[in-house]
Amino acid sequence: MVRIDARIPVFIAQATDIEAPDVAWIVENPEESPWDSRMAGHALGCTCCVARSPVAEALGQLFRARAVGEMPFFTRLGAVPAGPEGDAALRHALETDGLAAACYRLETAG
Template sequence: MVRIDARIPVFFSSTAEPATADVMWLVEDAENAAWDSRETGHVPGCTCCVARSPVAEAMGRLFRARAVGEVPFFTRLGVVPASEGGAVAVRQALETDGLVSACYRLERAG
């Protein structure tokens, strides 16, 4: 039996490249300790986001925007952390946040 992992792969980059038809970018703003997909629509602090990390909230908002057509239907998510701490926060969200881990997975190298 072939198993298909339909979650969106997440990869790290040092810069956000121009958007393409299949890649959306999530960028950490170290100065404001926030993550920004540069998209709007989901209200922070709603019941599905309570007690979640800022990166988990941002990834959840981005997935919702994709699902309802507010952003293009991307098939990969590039992440640009401002520091190693930002990269750790993304990995932690992928491992511990139920919504994030249901929607995204860390892309395998190679």
């Protein structure tokens, strides 16, 4: 049986990586905000986002913007964590946040 996974693949990247046309980016920037998808979305604390981590909120806002055409359609997502804690937070959101897990999957090598 063939299993199709239509979730958007997320790959861990460095800030120096080159952007491709079909790749969106979220970048952890601890000095300004925990995760920045560079998208305007829901206000912090709205009912659909309460008790979600900053990275989960950024992932949700990015998916919404893609779905309603506020940003170009992308087929992959590059994530640039600031360090090991950010990497762990991203992985945790992809595993435990319902919306993030439904929309995205961590890309595996090979």
